């Protein structure tokens with residue numbers, strides 16, 4: 675009997691267990707380890723991230739960003755969520771120059787973007803190469819909860835694949851990845867991405883910064899009542 679392919683590799687049975695057993699924690703998050711970690715750190719530094727700020731890395735994977743952010747931030751100021759806590763723990767153990775700077779309770783398993791146990795002190799957040807694997811309604815709900823549960827958020831960045839307005843079917847992104855409206859990797863039109871970001875309580879700012887695989891960086895600027 676042939677088994678149906680899961681919509682996203684992250685949903686395949688035993689995906690994390692098998693990859694971690696084979697020592698593939700870097701591959702799980704797509705490789706390009708140094709380049710992508712450095713890029714995320716540059717985005718945050720350019721946005722004014724200081725060591726005393728509190729950073730939330732949503733869908734943090736094996737800490738491709740964390741292995742740079744943890745040494746930079748004051749101890750305990752880096753928080754991370756992911757569908758797999760085992761993956762984050764492996765990153766902590768294998769990739770951090772000094773794992774003691776990152777208490778294990780900062781690594782929170784969360785596949786629903788509910789941010790359980792994340793305190794309300796977060797000032798900066800990033801969700802890099804995560805929403806690209808998820809359908810529109812999941813992204814919309816995630817953005818709403820991030821907005822509502824983090825009242826002190828100053829800067830928040832996420833990535834998507836975009837499709838030209840009116841695109842039907844698959845879209846070939848600038849570096850060759852083929853994206854879809856109804857299966858991963860997902861794309862949205864710019865207009866739809868703006869609409870769902872606004873519906874969550876943010877104003878979107880689209881960046882023209884070049885990102886791996888042709889993803890687009892969006893800054894979601896929180897709109898608070900009275901602001």
Ligand SMILES: C[S@@+](CC[C@H](N)C(=O)[O-])C[C@H]1O[C@@H](n2cnc3c(N)ncnc32)[C@H](O)[C@@H]1O
Pocket residue numbers: 684702703704710732733734735736737738739755756757758761784785786787801802803804807
């Ligand atoms: C391409 S990796 C990016 C990881 C990290 N942001 C980085 O740039 O290194 C995608 C990550 O999203 C996580 N993920 C997938 N579905 C998720 C969900 N529903 N909730 C939270 N994390 C999820 C995966 O476990 C994986 O670590």
